[in-house]
Amino acid sequence: MLKIVVLVSGGGTNLQAIIDQIDEGKITNTEIAGVISNNKNAYALTRAKNHGINHVCVSPKDYATRDEFNQEFLKTMDDMNPDLVILAGFLVVIPPQMIQKYENRIINIHPSLIPSFAGKGFYGLKVHEKALERGVKVVGATVHFVDEGTDTGPIILQKAVEVKQGDTPEVLQQRVMEEAEWVILPRAIDLIANGKVKIKDGKVWIQE
Template identity: 75%
Template sequence: MLRIVVMVSGGGTNLQAIIDGVKDGTISNTEIAGVISNNRNAYALERARINGIANICVSPKEYVSRESFNEELLKTVDAFSPDLIVLAGFLVVIPPKMTAKYANRMINIHPSLIPSFCGTGFYGLKVHEAALARGVKVAGATVHFVDEGTDTGPILLQKAVEVLPEDTPEILQRRVMEQAEWKILPQAIDLIANGKVKVEDKKTVII
């Protein structure tokens, strides 16, 4: 049984997709050990409570330094003894000590087809604004392993979504979530839970 910790900053729609996937068997052999947020007002924490999942807020605002916050964040993650960490809209830079400790055991969902529209500064609506400004015809989402860079880890799954002429950033964001993010993130967790993923030479191999 794969124990996962989901880390999220906002509403938690991807968290909900994971919760639903575990319940309906789309994600097999998996239990959600806990949910961690950096935002005390994140609705994701309420989603966890409603579903009886342990949840906690670790906010950088409550620590005197980034270093002390990073230490507490890692300690909180470790306390859940996760096999896999899932970043589902977690808008905090992961400390190097954590990426090293959980190498190839931490995944992230990003709302673009990496390597397009990714890296520092590309998050939330900003990704979709940039995609529309560039006039791309196809958008999408990527699940990748987390390394020391920003959106630079080995790519696990990607799914493309059509961009329509009348799209606004908000409309495109919703379509990418519904047609890509909520599908490939549960799929990625299920693959890992069933031993079907390995990382070789900074690339993933699906067995």
């Protein structure tokens, strides 16, 4: 059984997709060990509470230094003892020591087709604003392993989404979530839970 911990800063729509697809049997061999947020008001924590899932807030605002926060964050993670960590809209930089300790065991969902509209400063609605500014015709989402760069780790899955004329950033964001994020993040978890994902020479190989 793959034990996962989901990290989330906001509403938790990707968390809900994971919960629903575990309940529906689409994600197999997986259980949620916990949910961690940096935001005590995150609706994701309410979603976790409603499903009886262990949940906690660890916020940098509550610590005098970033190092103290990082230590508490890592301790909280270790106490949950996950096999896989999922960043599902988590707006805090993951400490290097956590990336090293959980090497190739942290994955992230990013709302673009990496390497487009990725890297420092590209998160949330900003990704969709920049895509519309550039006038691209196709956007999408990417699930990738987390390394010490920003959106630079090995890509697991990607799914394209069409941009429609008249799209606003908010409308495009919703379509990317519904058509891509909520599809490929649960799929990636299921593949990992069933031993079908390998990393070789910095690239992901999927055994179907």
